[in-house]
Amino acid sequence: MIARIWRASATPEGADGYERHFTGAVLPSLRGVAGHRGAYLLRRDADGRVEIEVMTLWDSMDAIRRFAGDDPATAVVEPAARAVLLGYDATVTHHQVAHHPGAGSDGDPRP
Numbered sequence: 001m002i003a004r005i006w007r008a009s010a011t012p013e014g015a016d017g018y019e020r021h022f023t024g025a026v027l028p029s030l031r032g033v034a035g036h037r038g039a040y041l042l043r044r045d046a047d048g049r050v051e052i053e054v055m056t057l058w059d060s061m062d063a064i065r066r067f068a069g070d071d072p073a074t075a076v077v078e079p080a081a082r083a084v085l086l087g088y089d090a091t092v093t094h095h096q097v098a099h100h101p102g103a104g105s106d107g108d109p110r111p
Helices: 012-031 061-068
Strands: 002-010 036-046 049-058 093-096
Touching: 002 012, 002 061, 012 036, 012 049, 049 061
Parallel strands: none
Antiparallel strands: 002 049, 002 093, 036 049
């Protein structure tokens, strides 16, 4: 499994708007992509700003390409998201999931 991680920042109001966009538009869209395994939206309030981190989980890089296109390192940031963010990373990072709560005792990350 692969974790795709993206970061952004917003005002508290913008972060609330991004959460509404994420749950109302992004998640439903992701559910339709073969190989998508789930997503987390993380939020950290700091000094009047909000740091946002999105982690999506995927079966493979091929699944990520179905979502992101030919360059999987490029962030997919819709206009509705851009409108509520102060800034965002133009790229993402990909990480192999070495272990997660549903992994078997042999360490196999597949649930």
